[in-house]
Amino acid sequence: MPDTLYRLVYMSRNDISDEIEPQIGGILEISRENNRQAQITGALMFNSGCFAQVLEGPHHAIQATFERIQCDERHSDVTVLLFEPSDARVFSSWAMAYVGAQAAAEQRFGHLGRDSGFEFAALDGNEIFNVLRANLYDAEPGEGVSS
Amino acid sequence: MSMIDSVTELEALATGIAIVDDDNVITYSNTTFARRLNIDTLPRRLTDIALAEARSRDLLEWQLRDIGESALTIEIAPGRSLTLYIGARRDGQRLVIAAIGWPHRDESTLDLAAQLDPLTGFGNRLMYAERLREFEALGARYAAVLVIDLDHFKQVNDTLGHGAGDELLVLVAQRIRASTRGNDTLIRLGGDEFVILIPDEKRREGLEALARRLVDLLGRPFLVDGHQINIGASIGIATLLGDSAQLQDLLRHADLALYEAKHQGRAGHYVFQSHLEQRAFDRRDFEVDLRRALGLRQFTLHYQPQTSMREQRVIGFEALIRWEHPTRGRVSPLEFIPLAEELGEIASIGRWVIRQACQQAMTWGDERLSVAVNVSPAQFADDAIVDVVRDALAHSGLAPARLELEITEGLFLEESESIMRRLWAIQELGVAIAIDDFGTGYASLGYLNSFPFSKIKIDKSFIQAEPSPRAKALISGILAMGSNLGMATTAEGIETLEQYRQLEHEGCNLAQGYYIARPMPAEQIADFLGQFRLSAAQAS
Numbered sequence: 126m127p128d129t130l131y132r133l134v135y136m137s138r139n140d141i142s143d144e145i146e147p148q149i150g151g152i153l154e155i156s157r158e159n160n161r162q163a164q165i166t167g168a169l170m171f172n173s174g175c176f177a178q179v180l181e182g183p184h185h186a187i188q189a190t191f192e193r194i195q196c197d198e199r200h201s202d203v204t205v206l207l208f209e210p211s212d213a214r215v216f217s218s219w220a221m222a223y224v225g226a227q228a229a230a231e232q233r234f235g236h237l238g239r240d241s242g243f244e245f246a247a248l249d250g251n252e253i254f255n256v257l258r259a260n261l262y263d264a265e266p267g268e269g270v271s272s
Numbered sequence: 273m274s275m276i277d278s279v280t281e282l283e284a285l286a287t288g289i290a291i292v293d294d295d296n297v298i299t300y301s302n303t304t305f306a307r308r309l310n311i312d313t314l315p316r317r318l319t320d321i322a323l324a325e326a327r328s329r330d331l332l333e334w335q336l337r338d339i340g341e342s343a344l345t346i347e348i349a350p351g352r353s354l355t356l357y358i359g360a361r362r363d364g365q366r367l368v369i370a371a372i373g374w375p376h377r378d379e380s381t382l383d384l385a386a387q388l389d390p391l392t393g394f395g396n397r398l399m400y401a402e403r404l405r406e407f408e409a410l411g412a413r414y415a416a417v418l419v420i421d422l423d424h425f426k427q428v429n430d431t432l433g434h435g436a437g438d439e440l441l442v443l444v445a446q447r448i449r450a451s452t453r454g455n456d457t458l459i460r461l462g463g464d465e466f467v468i469l470i471p472d473e474k475r476r477e478g479l480e481a482l483a484r485r486l487v488d489l490l491g492r493p494f495l496v497d498g499h500q501i502n503i504g505a506s507i508g509i510a511t512l513l514g515d516s517a518q519l520q521d522l523l524r525h526a527d528l529a530l531y532e533a534k535h536q537g538r539a540g541h542y543v544f545q546s547h548l549e550q551r552a553f554d555r556r557d558f559e560v561d562l563r564r565a566l567g568l569r570q571f572t573l574h575y576q577p578q579t580s581m582r583e584q585r586v587i588g589f590e591a592l593i594r595w596e597h598p599t600r601g602r603v604s605p606l607e608f609i610p611l612a613e614e615l616g617e618i619a620s621i622g623r624w625v626i627r628q629a630c631q632q633a634m635t636w637g638d639e640r641l642s643v644a645v646n647v648s649p650a651q652f653a654d655d656a657i658v659d660v661v662r663d664a665l666a667h668s669g670l671a672p673a674r675l676e677l678e679i680t681e682g683l684f685l686e687e688s689e690s691i692m693r694r695l696w697a698i699q700e701l702g703v704a705i706a707i708d709d710f711g712t713g714y715a716s717l718g719y720l721n722s723f724p725f726s727k728i729k730i731d732k733s734f735i736q737a738e739p740s741p742r743a744k745a746l747i748s749g750i751l752a753m754g755s756n757l758g759m760a761t762t763a764e765g766i767e768t769l770e771q772y773r774q775l776e777h778e779g780c781n782l783a784q785g786y787y788i789a790r791p792m793p794a795e796q797i798a799d800f801l802g803q804f805r806l807s808a809a810q811a812s
């Protein structure tokens with residue numbers, strides 16, 4: 126069964142200190158390109174403190190993608206929360222969410238999603254997301270990035 | 273291509289040879305290569321060839337990103353593997369050689385192939401030696417070596433199997449590759465040891481930054497075979513600073529630095545300094561001395577009396593090993609026992625101790641006196657311990673009931689049936705087994721219930737602690753537990769009359785410590801026994 130579906134959930138510390146928009150835009154762009162080729166779907170959540178990502182796909186594809194992501198200097202303290210076979214994809218395409226205190230997030234980051242083919246979503250109701258969201262809220266520094 | 277003169281010669285070769293361009297497009301392939309990789313038309317991208325596993329393609333693509341030379345074994349169809357030797361990229365093209373199966377010794381006629389580790393694509397020892405020769409020939413004045421050793425790698429192999437171990441090594445190699453530069457030479461020395469040979473490195477800060485990055489990266493989680501794996505890395509660094517005479521020493525120095533890095537707690541790095549060499553020499557001398565000590569009869573046993581608190585009577589002695597070295601003087605067991613365990617010398621030293629203790633106990637002239645011998649967990653690693661005890665009894669003629677082995681809680685850190693089996697076998701010989709240094713180990717107390725120990729010896733740190741309510745509570749807890757389990761309790765390290773009185777009051781059974789007597793040579797035992805009887809008689 127070489128192509129069993131696996132799901133990986135990790136969180137990491139966001140080390141992007143400035144130019145967060147173009148940086149995130151860049152990550153989304155390359156992710157969409159690479160992930161589609163590798164048959165990976167999933168979601169990326171972020172705020173100024175943290176990233177959380179869900180990747181779904183074949184084992185080798187997740188492994189190879191995760192190896193690249195690990196070496197990315199834009200984040201650190203990568204913690205794997207879950208890595209296991211799964212019956213079906215929760216995300217059949219791509220999703221992206223900004224999770225933070227800033228109300229204007231859709232306004233600010235929404236175009237990133239549209240430009241890169243990600244669905245900018247609220248991602249409510251999903252269990253993984255409820256956990257990740259709670260973690261992200263905890264990790265966001267006081268005011269977040271204000272502009 | 274200077275080694276091969278014409279295309280016709282290339283065609284005739286039984287070796288599969290191809291040339292790929294910057295985009296990994298095969299621009300030339302001889303028939304053997306085309307046949308092995310099932311290629312019918314050119315041009316064709318090397319990464320587009322049919323492969324049994326998608327993973328192989330990832331590895332191949334990854335390997336080709338690197339401009340240096342490497343090797344890779346891939347499954348071309350189920351059960352059919354090919355080893356690709358990929359040459360360094362020069363002037364927009366590179367040579368690729370395809371050999372059938374896993375690399376064999378006899379393919380080492382190809383220089384490059386012989387110098388490569390097919391699992392990771394890194395070089396091997398041969399390549400390291402070759403590079404050193406090149407450096408030497410060039411009169412290199414600056415170079416650096418990083419030795420990377422993985423922590424906990426053995427556990428991965430043991431628990432998840434060698435397949436997972438190999439997969440992990442491939443990922444580790446990729447992370448190392450991603451952190452280094454094109455002109456660094458990457459070597460897998462074997463097992464889980466990697467080397468980075470860096471030409472022309474002058475700045476120590478740069479090397480330390482690289483080491484920190486590697487320790488960080490290799491400490492991050494890996495996904496292997498459906499599992500998350502966390503390992504770590506320790507790194508030793510050695511540099512050649514303007515002195516090419518030391519080129520041959522680089523790896524050894526980096527290894528010494530690695531030893532130091534591990535010694536200081538894993539997951540860190542250490543830069544070689546000359547005093548490490550002296551320290552290594554000293555350590556070696558110490559090892560040699562220790563290995564000779566038994567043969568040169570430098571060990572002796574001293575005996576410390578154990579008394580019954582209620583009866584005011586000596587019930588026996590604990591045998592304690594002493595090493596008297598002609599130039600080092602007296603070496604503490606705390607120093608040499610751990611080394612003896614590491615070197616495997618503990619088995620023969622331990623055998624000598626048990627034999628000697630049994631023999632000397634036979635000369636005490638009192639059939640009731642017991643002799644206690646310390647046995648290290650390392651001695652319980654195999655069944656030999658049972659024979660050692662049986663032989664010592666047979667050889668000396670000592671009544672088994674007079675012998676007691678003192679073991680520590682460390683023996684029960686890992687639950688092991690074989691250890692329990694050995695304990696029961698010794699118990700069946702009629703020999704008693706006591707728990708030493710009680711309260712200092714981290715074993716769960718469950719083991720106390722699983723074996724009829726003769727005694728619990730309360731560690732001296734409790735006895736000598738400030739008489740706080742907490743220390744008192746601990747001691748009375750241990751004493752109560754002993755009496756519930758039907759095991760005698762011994763207080764070790766009693767130094768003062770107050771401590772003695774207090775323990776006696778609390779119901780402790782046996783006493784040992786400077787307050788009663790220091791350990792003494794065997795010759796003084798008769799005198800001591802006489803005096804002790806006298807003073808006990810006077811006191812009562």
Ligand SMILES: Cc1cc2nc3c(=O)[nH]c(=O)nc-3n(C[C@H](O)[C@H](O)[C@H](O)COP(=O)(O)O)c2cc1C
Binds near residue numbers: 137
């Ligand atoms: C939080 C985070 C998430 C990322 N997610 C992905 C992803 O899902 N897929 C992907 O290809 N790259 C992702 N990247 C980008 C990779 O780290 C890397 O920059 C990219 O794959 C390009 O790699 P390359 O330069 O080795 O080709 C992510 C980066 C960050 C910081």
